[in-house]
Amino acid sequence: MSELSELYQEVILDHNKSPRNFRKLKDADRTADGYNPLCGDKVTVYVKLDGEMISEISFEGSGCAISKASASMMTESLKGKTAAEAEALFDRVHKMLTGDPGANGGAADLGKLAVLSGVCQFPARVKCASLSWHTFRAAMKKAGGTASTE
Amino acid sequence: MKRARPATVSEGWGKAGGPLDVARIRQDFPILRQQIHGKPLVYLDNAATSQKPQCVIDAVRRYYETENSNIHRGIHYLSERATAEYEETRAKVKRFLNATDTKEIVFVRGTTEGINLVAQSYGRKFVKAGDEILITAMEHHSNIVPWQILCEQAGARLRVVPMNHDGELLLEEYERLLGGRTKLVAVAHVSNALGTVNPVKQIVELAHRRGVPVLLDGAQAAPHMAVDVQALDCDFYTFSGHKLFGPTGIGVLYGKAPHLEAMPPYQAGGDMISLVTFEKTHYNILPYKFEAGTPHIAGGIGLGAAVDYVTTIGLDAIAAYERELLAYATQALSTIPGLKIIGTAKEKATVLSFVLDGVHPHDIGTILDREGVAIRAGHHCAMPVMQRFGVPATARASFAFYNTKEEVDALVRAMHKVLKVFR
Numbered sequence: 001m002s003e004l005s006e007l008y009q010e011v012i013l014d015h016n017k018s019p020r021n022f023r024k025l026k027d028a029d030r031t032a033d034g035y036n037p038l039c040g041d042k043v044t045v046y047v048k049l050d051g052e053m054i055s056e057i058s059f060e061g062s063g064c065a066i067s068k069a070s071a072s073m074m075t076e077s078l079k080g081k082t083a084a085e086a087e088a089l090f091d092r093v094h095k096m097l098t099g100d101p102g103a104n105g106g107a108a109d110l111g112k113l114a115v116l117s118g119v120c121q122f123p124a125r126v127k128c129a130s131l132s133w134h135t136f137r138a139a140m141k142k143a144g145g146t147a148s149t150e
Numbered sequence: 151m152k153r154a155r156p157a158t159v160s161e162g163w164g165k166a167g168g169p170l171d172v173a174r175i176r177q178d179f180p181i182l183r184q185q186i187h188g189k190p191l192v193y194l195d196n197a198a199t200s201q202k203p204q205c206v207i208d209a210v211r212r213y214y215e216t217e218n219s220n221i222h223r224g225i226h227y228l229s230e231r232a233t234a235e236y237e238e239t240r241a242k243v244k245r246f247l248n249a250t251d252t253k254e255i256v257f258v259r260g261t262t263e264g265i266n267l268v269a270q271s272y273g274r275k276f277v278k279a280g281d282e283i284l285i286t287a288m289e290h291h292s293n294i295v296p297w298q299i300l301c302e303q304a305g306a307r308l309r310v311v312p313m314n315h316d317g318e319l320l321l322e323e324y325e326r327l328l329g330g331r332t333k334l335v336a337v338a339h340v341s342n343a344l345g346t347v348n349p350v351k352q353i354v355e356l357a358h359r360r361g362v363p364v365l366l367d368g369a370q371a372a373p374h375m376a377v378d379v380q381a382l383d384c385d386f387y388t389f390s391g392h393k394l395f396g397p398t399g400i401g402v403l404y405g406k407a408p409h410l411e412a413m414p415p416y417q418a419g420g421d422m423i424s425l426v427t428f429e430k431t432h433y434n435i436l437p438y439k440f441e442a443g444t445p446h447i448a449g450g451i452g453l454g455a456a457v458d459y460v461t462t463i464g465l466d467a468i469a470a471y472e473r474e475l476l477a478y479a480t481q482a483l484s485t486i487p488g489l490k491i492i493g494t495a496k497e498k499a500t501v502l503s504f505v506l507d508g509v510h511p512h513d514i515g516t517i518l519d520r521e522g523v524a525i526r527a528g529h530h531c532a533m534p535v536m537q538r539f540g541v542p543a544t545a546r547a548s549f550a551f552y553n554t555k556e557e558v559d560a561l562v563r564a565m566h567k568v569l570k571v572f573r
Binding site for chain 1: 513516517520528536
């Protein structure tokens with residue numbers, strides 16, 4: 001049960017139940033759709049930029065608790081960051097989720113996002129947690145079409 | 151040539167007409183003795199693939215250990231033996247489906263390849279611009295996409311028979327859609343996502359009245375009920391070995407001989423020819439015309455053992471036991487607050503798709519797994535079905551004759567764990 005309670009921590013369940021920034025941004029500068037073909041999770045990420053800075057970020061979609069909570073926490077942590085800072089954070093989060101040993105010690109300064117570190121014990125669920133991050137990245141790169149975890 | 155074969159099933163159960171001795175049957179499946187995350191394995195993902203009895207594992211092993219050689223080319227002892235065993239499976243499958251002749255039994259990789267074969271061989275020859283192919287709203291992607299591709303190639307149109315909210319086909323709509331342009335009907339015998347058993351005999355009859363041939367996707371039916379292709383009068387029937395307790399990578403396409411005779415080869419290569427020159431090639435006789443290249447010989451031999459196994463237990467006894475298990479599981483799951491079963495047809499096989507208020511099927515799957523309970527969560531390769539019921543995905547528990555009421559209880563206990571985590 002310990003790995004399971006590490007996966008479904010209170011914070012994650014809370015974000016699942018009441019996702020933050022769960023709405024469409026009508027005047028978004030950047031947007032992308034993300035899709036996990038394996039399980040059907042769908043997410044749309046909206047970004048509003050003020051110069052280099054992410055002034056607003058939100059998401060919509062349907063998915064499991066892990067994907068929803070991850071997207072919700074992502075929007076909280078990216079707001080106010082520059083594109084370069086966001087890219088650096090993506091890297092560290094990705095390493096944490098995939099259990100990359102290079103991430104050791106890194107989770108501590110990931111703040112709240114560290115609650116997602118339990119995901120690496122569940123290989124089948126890593127893509128649930130990384131979907132919104134990949135989608136955010138696609139939006140920032142203005143890569144048209146759909147971001148995929150594949 | 152044929153040698154004495156070892157007994158393939160353990161003795162003492164499956165007396166004709168009697169109830170199944172499931173405890174005894176379970177001993178035939180070594181994988182079921184396993185613990186997962188410290189809990190006894192409760193394997194409820196049989197619609198995805200079924201487990202293999204020892205006799206199937208032994209047959210595959212025996213082939214590689216003592217008979218391995220190529221078939222249909224044999225002037226040496228091993229090849230003769232392997233050929234005989236492989237062809238013996240064809241005869242077993244012929245009896246299993248009650249086909250009239252072994253030449254109507256084509257070995258393929260699985261149901262998917264069986265459908266693709268018909269689409270690309272029968273379809274490319276007989277379906278023309280403006281024609282229509284009729285499928286249903288509950289098909290697996292593998293009984294949708296091959297027809298979409300064919301329609302695109304031929305300039306034909308794909309039409310879809312709708313279903314009601316219980317997951318039952320609307321037969322009056324089916325009759326209405328069956329028209330002068332319909333060239334083929336392709337229908338699942340049993341729905342993989344909903345469990346619905348379709349009235350395929352009636353479906354075939356209605357199509358035949360208009361001279362339209364019917365393909366039945368038997369992937370989810372063959373492991374659960376006796377199939378008689380002559381009684382059904384279907385034109386094509388296809389199923390996968392691995393869902394019938396046999397190996398992966400081997401399956402069967404049954405086709406009425408006149409259809410198969412009229413169809414061009416699907417793939418070209420060795421074994422499907424009788425004479426090759428650079429000017430002209432003569433194709434081999436049925437069923438070999440459709441079996442290019444060295445097949446999955448071990449798989450074929452394993453499938454033969456699987457057919458023996460289920461035949462010895464008896465499909466009627468299996469169906470009766472599973473009916474009881476389905477009723478028990480349906481009742482047990484209904485006691486879980488917030489749970490809704492998707493697929494409530496009157497005629498169902500042992501597939502239970504469900505959703506739980508506020509909890510995504512993926513999360514259910516992960517928590518159940520930690521309790522040793524293996525289910526599937528997702529769209530079950532039937533995304534249009536999910537759309538029809540307005541859900542992104544479902545959790546699906548699917549049963550085989552080796553599952554027990556105790557395992558249903560374990561599923562229910564694990565579902566309460568899910569509630570505990572999420573409430």
